[in-house]
Structure formats: structure tokens, C-alpha cells
Amino acid sequence: MTNVKLEWKRGDWAAYFGLMTNNLTNLLTMMGLLIFVVGIPTEIVYGRIAPAFGLAVLVASICYAWFGLQLAKETGRKDVTALPSGPSAPSIFTVTFLVLMPVYQQTGDAEFAIQIGLVWCFVEAMILVGGSFLGETIRKMIPRTVLLSCLSGLGLLLLAMNPMLQAFEAPTVSFIVLLLIFINWFGKKPMFARIPTGLLLLVAGTALAWISGLQTPEAIKASMSSFGFNPPSIHVDSFLQGLPHALPYLASAVPLGLANYIFDLENIESAHAAGDEYNTRKVMLTNGLASTLGCLMGNPFPVTVYVGHAGWKAMGASIGYTLASGVTMFIVPLFGLGAFMLAIIPMTAIVPILVFIGVVTANQVVRETPKIEVPVIFICLFPWIANWALTMVNSVMAAAGTTAAKIGPEALAHKGVFYQGLVHLGNGAPLASMLWGCVAIFAIINKPLRGAVAAVVGALLALFGVIHAPVVGFAQGSSLMFVTAYLMMGAMFVVKHVLDRREAASEVVTSV
Template identity: 30%
Template sequence: MTQPTSKLPHVVSADFNGFLGLLVDNLSVMAFLATALIGIFGFPADLVYTRMFPGTTLGILLGNLAYTMMARRVARRTGNAKTTAMPLGVDAPTTIGMALLVLGPAFLHYKQSGMDEHAAAIATWQLGMASLVVMGVLKTVLSFFGPMVQRHVPRAGLLGSIAGIALVLMGFLPLVEIMKVPVVGFAGLGVVLYALVARGHMPWNLPGVLVAFVVGVLLYEVLGPLGWLGHGYHPMAAWQWRFALPWPTLAWLHGLPLTIPYLSLILPFGLLMVVGGINVTESARAAGDDYNTRDILLVEALATLAAGFCGGVAQTTPYIGQPAFRAMGARTGYTLITGIVVGLGGIFGYLSNLVEMLPLAVLAPILIFIAISITTQAFEATPLRYAAAVVFSFFPAIARMVAIKLGDPTYVAPDHFMALYNDASQGISELAVINVLGNGFIITSMIWASFVVAMIDHKPRHAAWIALLGGGLTLFGIIHSVMPAGNLYLPWTLDPAMRTIAFQFAGAYLALAAVLLVFSFWRGEPAPDHA
């Protein structure tokens, strides 16, 4: 029986737990964006906080409001008052990619070409807006094909690929940030695990995320001035109001020509969000909330477009943590509160102040909890016989995480990186293998899990066709791009060394497909299990 709208509360107490989790999740990604642009590339902070942040947070506001209404519609249709809204926020992997591979390098290039710093910063901002518009248009078109992909890709492929992202990008990388200030971060992480994993009771029934946040801030502000945190302590920046309305602007039109050199990165970023949106919809369905895939993708695409039209530079995405927020007890109110708080935070500037003031060690524990929840769900919602396929799908994500760290110019000088990358003294260099394996990792994970599932189901011919698809995508850099930055290409345009690597990776899939086709002619009993 469908439950009347009047009986669906707009906010329940557990929504504040979900709100804090989603808020901290967005704060963490925004903090990464600001830290990369300002700290690594010397981008003007005022432009980040008064131009880029307001437009980006507008997309978060609009998307979360739409997801809130969508969740209430699902709750009324199914009669399930415990329906949890799909969370939406700034996408972590592509935001990091935009900062490190597009915006930062473009800013340095414009300065080197003779622009003064302000003009270079404006051109970079326009490039970021135009990139978001391009991605938004691509996602709008592709949103209508999402359900078709969902029908043809096994659950192990959908959930395994998203669990790989969760484990290494949302789990391990934030854990590194936590352990830079371990006394603060590890204590906060412990509170999150006790409250949300072990289901321990918090004092006065306070939300566990709030308690972890308070514990982290107190430890940081008490022990830091005493010198007990070493160089991990930095006094909080002074509070300053920054009022900036995210008005629609045509400035992104000036950035459209600037996107051409970066389309090989921008278009895959948009494509990955469509694939990710399909995955998180399947993740929510596995947890018990049946959302329409096309609607989830279309709302997210329009939110990205709105952000780009109004000055944003980081695309929104439905977050992979919906089952984790459901486990917290959050319903439909947490996305409503988050959208309003984040949206207004971009306008009135308190979001940028929080990003400047709070250390990542305080913000990161909630990301690790979400990573644990998603990885756990990939195994719980997938039949046990497919567990090996889920595990196998993690490897490309691990390679991507290692490649991100090795490609960080603060760790390895670019010239030295390329020298190691092109070292062919013993075949393909180890650095090249890691980088190539990680490029296009989300789609790679889905392909790998899918052909293993087909093998487990004793369908070697089907597995062979999937392997052939992987080889075809490899030839053009959609997966396993041999370019360090993950660019797409036509294989015959590559230099000989790069072309050799591309053909070897594509040939690996071809060889696998051939072997599987040979196996398909044998129809004996399945091989016995081995201890």
C-alpha cells in the first residue's frame, strides 16, 4: 500500500548523520581542488573561492534538491518510508584530474605564453566552465542509454568497478591524509568506525560523524599549539566573508576553443560519470531503493550543465555511498539539508572558509567509512560464486591510484617520470605498465569482471566477445591509454614506441579471446574445485 505524502517526514533525526557525512564528503573534494590549484600551481585563491566555488556548489544544490524530490516520489510509489535519497556531490577522481591534468597545467601554459597572472587565471576559469558544459552535454545525451548498459553488464562488473574506486581512491588516499596527522585522524576514524560500523552508542545519542568531527578538531586545536603534532599543525586561517552569486554567464563561450587540446581528457571524464552513475544506481537498487537509471543520470547531467553556465569547474555526480547513508538511517532529508547548506556556502563564502580552516585529517574519516561500506556491499550483493570477479576488478583501480601518486610532480619530476616511462630496456617499463593499466580503469574493471563472470558461468564464447571488446577499446585509448595523461588517440598517429605498447595490450585481449574460443568447443564437465 502506498504511503500518503503527509506521513513522509521531510527530515528525520538520522538525516543529520547523513548530512554531516555528505557535507564532509563534498568539503573534502573541494579542499583537494583548492589545495591542488592554489598550493601546487599558484592559482589565485580569490578566483577559486569567488568564481569557481559558487558555480560548482550551485550544481550540488540543484542536483540534491532534485534527488530529494525523486526519493520522495519513490517512497510514495513503493510505500517505503525508509527510502534513502541518492547523494550527489563533486566527483572526486575527475575533480582531481581536472585540477592536476587540465586547469593547473593550462594556467602555467597561459602564463608561459605571455599572459599576466590575472589574465591567465581568467582564461583557465573559462576553460574550466567550458569543460563542464561539454561534459554536461555529453552526459545528457548518454543518459538515455544508461538502462541498456545496466541490462547487459553483470552486477559483479557494476559493483566491482565502483568498489575498486571506493577502496583505493575514497579509502586509501584519504587514509594517507589521515596518517599525515595520525593523532588527530586516527582517533576520528576510530569514532566513525565505532559509531557506524560497530553500531556503538554515542554520548547523548549524538550523530557519530559529528562526534568524530568534534574529536578531530579538539585534538588538532589542543595538541597542535603544544607542538605535539609536529609539522602537521598549521594555525587555522582567519575567517573572512566572501559574497559571490553564481549568476549565469556567457564567459564559458570564450573557453570553448580552449577545450580543444584537452578534449581527449574532458570527454572520458564525462563518460566515466555516466558509467559511474549506472553503477551507483545499481548499488542503490541492490541496497533496496529502485531508482530509474535514466532519471538519475539526466538530473546529474543537468546539474553539471547549470554549474558550468554559472562559473563552476568541477562536475557533479551521484555518490557511490548511497548504501552507506542508508545504513546510517538517513532518508530523504539529508540531501535536502546538504544541498541548501553547500549551495548557500558557495554564495556566502563560509564553505571556502571551512576548506581553508579545517585540516584534511579531520574531514577524511567519513570517506573511509563510505569506502568500506561500498566495498562490503559489492560482495554482499553479488552471488558468492562471482566473488573472484569482484576481486579481479579491483586491480585496475589499484594501478590508477599508484599512477596518480607516481605522476604527482611533487614526488617525481616530470622529466624523470617520462624517462622512466619510456625506458624499454626490459620490454615495457614497469611505470608504463602501471600507468597504462590504470588509464580508463572504471571501464577496464567492468570488462574484466564481466569476462570472469562469463567464464564462471561456463560461457567461454561470451567471455571471448567481451575480451575482443576490451581489445578494441584499447586500440583507441578508451581503456589502457598509452599516453601518460590518459588521452584518446588513433593508433596510427602514435609514435612507434607508444604504438608498440598499444598493440601489445590490444594483442593481449585478442590472444585471450582466441584461447577462450578454442575452449568453447569443449563441452565437458566443469573442472573440480581445488583446495
């Protein structure tokens, strides 16, 4: 074992700006969504959620840096690169749009909405902790194509769709940012290659926003009132108060927790391929426990292994870059710099980056899915499309001062809006997407008994209103109709299994 000190290398500068910019983008996005989209009071966002959010990222970053130092000591290598730490970008949107927004819209109680979000984050963290001990078992439960396809739907519809619409509301800013993304992150020959692309996008978008008059000095002056010292504080009581009411909103935690587990595992394996062999259980436990700490301090968003280890290593990064990024993520909300940064950096400069994240998420599943399984990708998209459309339709009707019940499903259907279909397919989208992905893939690869199990699981989920229903409840509304349909599907899978066995037996007899 060799004595190794934490040293700052030239490559750490580029990696720090790249990782810090990406993480800072997620922080600004999170604060912007909570304040401007959901309507959570600024004192809660800046004074409670953001500091705890930064603390969780910092703790994970410290652990990753320690793991890097230990690996360097054990191997005697000087080229060890620490794992990058950051928030789970999909979780930011899932918690915001599937938990915090609907709860706040229904109750008008920001405290209650956050309590539910804390329980969601805790469940997500426990999936990561449990996954660290279960290892490969979780990967074998659900085909990888299904998990990636579910996440691609979330990426396109929750991450990318609304940001793309926002981008088209301010084209003089967003079009240039989008083009830089296409050139630098999708293309082969980047522009201004020496500048980290994330930083370049924020600078270009911010400059264009100020030139276009979208940002004003008055906003900066007003934002300075939020300056202050906001140390994280314990909010275990909020978590406990949310426990009895959180069940209807936990459907999204399971598939996203499993998907985060798979992506974490893939990022760790990517580090292994680059020569940095980190202990999977330790890394996964770090993510789960850091997320739990953030939850108990009032933050509903989990942390994860961030993408790009191979890229940071190619830049010559060592260990210091991930620690410096974590410290920055802690300092910004600690001193109330978030409002000031949002006054300088507009959302119109950030949203094209979210389009990129959504597209990359979807592109990954297309790139890595076997050709025969490609239809599964599109099957998994339907619940997410319905969920997004249902949210839009409900928002439009609310803005008009009416509801679907007042208008009537028949009147909506005459205008081509199949509202009941949107309600059934869109509610419980994360689990419905995964379920239908499993049904499709087991049918395609001819695993009828596993398909039957998936159908029975679908019947149980429908029976309790976890999917295809606006609220959780036993045998309520149209749930029995879906239970029957799923059981019929399971029976069909069993018939397929029987026919396959008979055909196989017949072929054996014929060959003899």
C-alpha cells in the same frame, strides 16, 4: 489524491544533520583538494566552482522534495521519505586527480584545466540523461560485478589511499576519528548514538586538531577576507572552449558515468524496497540536468542520488531534510563561508571519513559479488594500483627535478621500478579496469563470445591510445603491440567457443 503540505518532523533533524554533514564534508573536501592539492586559485574555487556546485545540489534537492510531495499526494501516506541528494563523491576525486590536476600540472593554466573539467562533467551528465531512457539496457551491457569492482578500485586508490597516508601524518587527530568510524559506522554498538556520526567525527577531529596545535586563530582571521556574496554565474563559454581539447581526459567519464547510473538505480530500488516508489526516469533526468546546469555555471562535479535512503527513513525523516540540506549547501559557498570553515575544520579531521567512503565502496562489491566472480575484483584493481603508483613516481621525480626519460627505463627497472609497465597499465585506468574485468568475468562464467567482443573493444581502445598510452592518438608508440595482443586474446576466446560447441555436440551424440 490527498492534499499534502511540506512539514518538518522530528526525524528530519537527525537526517538533516547526517546528510548535511556528509554533503558539507564533500564540499570542504572538494575545496581543500582544489586549493591545497591541485593549486587552483582560491578566487576561482570560492567565487565560481563552489557556488555552482551548491546550486546543482540545491536544484536536485528541490526536485527530490517535489517528487516526495507528489508521492505523498498520490498515495495518501504521511511516512514518505524524500530521496537524499548530494555530490558524487567518486566524481570529486576522479575529476580532481584524473582531469584537473594533470592538466594544470602540464599547462599551469587553471582556466584551461577547469574548461576540460566542465566537458568531463557534461559527458557524465549526458550518460545519466541517456541512461534514464535506456533503462535496463545499460545494466545488461556490462556485468554488475565489473562496474562495482571498477568503482572499488577508484574508492581504494583515489578516495582512500592518499587520505590514509595523510592520516598517518597527523595520528593524534586521525586515529581517534578512525576509531570512531570503526565503532559507529562499521560496528554494532555506536558511541554517542544520539549525535549524527558525521557531525561527531568533524567535532572530535576539529577539537583534537586545535588541541594539538594544528589549527591557529591566525588562519581564521585570514579566512575572513573571503567573506562576500558569490552568486553563481553563467560560464557556457568556458565549456565551449574546452570541447576541442577534452578527448584525452574523457576516458574516466564513461565508466564512472555508467557506475553512477547503476548506483543511482540501486539507491532508487532501495527506496522502493522501503516503500517509496519513485519514478526512475524522472530521478535520473533530474541528476543529469542538475549536473548539466552546474556544468554550465562553472562546476565540474556532477550530482547524484546520495546513499542511505533506508537509514534516513529509519530515523523518521520525511521530505524537509533533503531540502534543508540542499539549501545549506547553496548558502555556504554563496556567502564565501568555505575558507572560514576550512580554517576551523582541518583536512586531518576530514580525511578519515574519506577512508571510510573508500572502504565501504570496496566492501560493497565484496559483499554482493558471487563467490566464483570474486577474482574479478582483484583483476580490476591492478590498473588503479598502477595509476596511483605512476602518479606517485612521476611526482617524486618532478620534485627531484628529473623525469623518467632522463633516468632511463633500464635504470629504473634495475631498482625494481617497472616504469613502462606502470605507463601502460596505469594510463586509461578506468576503462582498462572495466575492460579487464569484462575479460576476466566472461572467461570465468564461460561466455567466450562476449569475451571476444571485450577483447576487440580493447584492441580498438588501444589503437586510438585511449588505454595503455599517455596521450590519445592513432597507432602511436606501443599501441600496435597491444592491439595485436588483444586480437590474439579475442581469437583465443573464439577457439574456446568452438571447442565448447564441439564438446556439447559430442555429448549429444554420445547420449543418443
